[in-house]
Amino acid sequence: MKNVSIAPDGREYPIPTAEESAAERDLLVKITEEQRKMGRKIVAVQGLGFVGCVMAAVVADAADKDGNPYYFVHGHQRASKRSFWKVPVINTGVPPVASSDPEVPEIFHRTVVEKKTFRATSEEFVYTLADVVVVDIQLDATKPAFGEAEKGYCDLTHFREGMRTLGQLIQPHCMVLVETTVPPGTCEKVVKPILEEEFTKRGIDIKTNPPLIAHSYERVMPGSKYVSSIRDFWRVFSGVNPQSIKLCREFLTNCLNVDEFPLTQLDSTNASEMAKTMENSYRATNIALTLEWARFAEQIGVDIFKVRDAIRKRKGTHDNMLRPSLGVGGYCLTKDPVLANWSMQSLFGLEGGLDVAINSVNINDTMPLHTVEIIKKELGNLNNIKIALLGVSYLENVGDTRHSPSETLVTFLRKEMATVKCCDPYVESWPELEDVKVESDIHQVLPGADVVVFAVGHDEYKVLKPKEVLDICGTKPLIVDCSNFLTDEKIAEYKALGCKVRGVGKGHIV
Numbered sequence: 001m002k003n004v005s006i007a008p009d010g011r012e013y014p015i016p017t018a019e020e021s022a023a024e025r026d027l028l029v030k031i032t033e034e035q036r037k038m039g040r041k042i043v044a045v046q047g048l049g050f051v052g053c054v055m056a057a058v059v060a061d062a063a064d065k066d067g068n069p070y071y072f073v074h075g076h077q078r079a080s081k082r083s084f085w086k087v088p089v090i091n092t093g094v095p096p097v098a099s100s101d102p103e104v105p106e107i108f109h110r111t112v113v114e115k116k117t118f119r120a121t122s123e124e125f126v127y128t129l130a131d132v133v134v135v136d137i138q139l140d141a142t143k144p145a146f147g148e149a150e151k152g153y154c155d156l157t158h159f160r161e162g163m164r165t166l167g168q169l170i171q172p173h174c175m176v177l178v179e180t181t182v183p184p185g186t187c188e189k190v191v192k193p194i195l196e197e198e199f200t201k202r203g204i205d206i207k208t209n210p211p212l213i214a215h216s217y218e219r220v221m222p223g224s225k226y227v228s229s230i231r232d233f234w235r236v237f238s239g240v241n242p243q244s245i246k247l248c249r250e251f252l253t254n255c256l257n258v259d260e261f262p263l264t265q266l267d268s269t270n271a272s273e274m275a276k277t278m279e280n281s282y283r284a285t286n287i288a289l290t291l292e293w294a295r296f297a298e299q300i301g302v303d304i305f306k307v308r309d310a311i312r313k314r315k316g317t318h319d320n321m322l323r324p325s326l327g328v329g330g331y332c333l334t335k336d337p338v339l340a341n342w343s344m345q346s347l348f349g350l351e352g353g354l355d356v357a358i359n360s361v362n363i364n365d366t367m368p369l370h371t372v373e374i375i376k377k378e379l380g381n382l383n384n385i386k387i388a389l390l391g392v393s394y395l396e397n398v399g400d401t402r403h404s405p406s407e408t409l410v411t412f413l414r415k416e417m418a419t420v421k422c423c424d425p426y427v428e429s430w431p432e433l434e435d436v437k438v439e440s441d442i443h444q445v446l447p448g449a450d451v452v453v454f455a456v457g458h459d460e461y462k463v464l465k466p467k468e469v470l471d472i473c474g475t476k477p478l479i480v481d482c483s484n485f486l487t488d489e490k491i492a493e494y495k496a497l498g499c500k501v502r503g504v505g506k507g508h509i510v
């Protein structure tokens, strides 16, 4: 097997050889020395995923009032077959993530090619050179049984390894800023002991050089304001000691738009970690509430979305009510309540659990089954029924398929022996369902469809005209609207053209 990493577009990138790695390490030292001479501090970002790669670009773009960059950023991504491709791609000034935000390609080009303040590498050695390390690696929750999040747990093995690498390599003055969403207690009970142990092994006196560890969580939204959601947004932070807090405040103040979005300092990293997981549990719970009301609305002739609009008029208390949909996906809402629930017992030895949040995860994870029910109610047996699914990412206008509710939908529709064709303009491949071909063009999925499911509200799908859809289908399919993507006018048009229309929470359609 070739020792290459394959990018989503199919291009192959050879994994560096031992000689290439050695040459890269020399180059890292040279670049770092040059950058220090220019008065810049050195930042290493651990993990160039959805969060890390754009955060790295934001840090590399930060400059003082005269336009002088504060930092040079080494983005670090391991030389694995799965992820190495990100390094050469970034180093040409191209983002490794698809996004509808035009600022994403701009900031990569500006920092990598024009300012030359951002470069990616696969050498861990880079941590020896850093003044600040920003940790943006993943930390998953495992849910061993579908719809039973209470059995979920967090395997810290990989995260611990990442922290151990830092403990073995960083200089004692280096501040480690953990941005990864972690179970409350992680900085104090996991990161700190590992760094202390590794420092001690290296002969560093941890009384005079205690590890500098801070926590500040990202609230990034990888949609049309991807970059802005990192730079121009409120941040919460804390640290394990006063020096960590001071350094973290200084770093975030330099990198982010804190004039308009002031920082919030909490008393401890436990508090900051809890804030992140509670914030996402709150959203998960808010969405979960809407599903049972959507079912109720469907049964009594009510449009839940108009009800929601009416309630949201109560500014200050009710204007953030979320909406029912196909389901809840993405990396965060599906796992963060599980991380917090797990930490209660496993890191703090407490009894009890976060039952409301966990129940919400269960409701949200199983939400796509409601759309299956809607289709079955109209068509009965789904054997050989042709279903066109519009949207497989977890959110409108993004290409991220992680924990996408469309995955659950496709899996359960296939169990019913339906034939499902999938389309998504933002998704090139679907790693979670590798045998499903994702088309970018609706002409590949609509012809002959018995059912068209509007699963994700990508702009491209919202503007589709009913006549155009039906002309391509050549049939009069059942139209299923998973989250109010069709206006009443469009619904009337579909009906006038001979289609039945159904939707989650849309009981008003007769």
Ligand SMILES: NC(=O)c1ccc[n+]([C@@H]2O[C@H](COP(=O)([O-])OP(=O)(O)OC[C@H]3O[C@@H](n4cnc5c(N)ncnc54)[C@H](O)[C@@H]3O)[C@@H](O)[C@H]2O)c1
Pocket: 046, 047, 048, 049, 050, 051, 052, 076, 077, 078, 083, 136, 137, 138, 139, 161, 162, 179, 180, 181, 182, 218, 219, 220, 221, 222, 331, 332
């Ligand atoms: N995606 C979001 O919208 C979002 C929002 C807020 C917070 N977060 C949190 O941010 C963290 C990162 O999320 P993400 O979406 O960027 O994940 P991701 O899986 O896209 O990225 C993680 C990256 O880290 C790399 N990595 C893992 N271990 C490494 C190591 N030891 N050294 C170097 N690289 C390593 C992986 O290869 C991957 O590229 C998670 O804790 C997540 O919950 C994500």
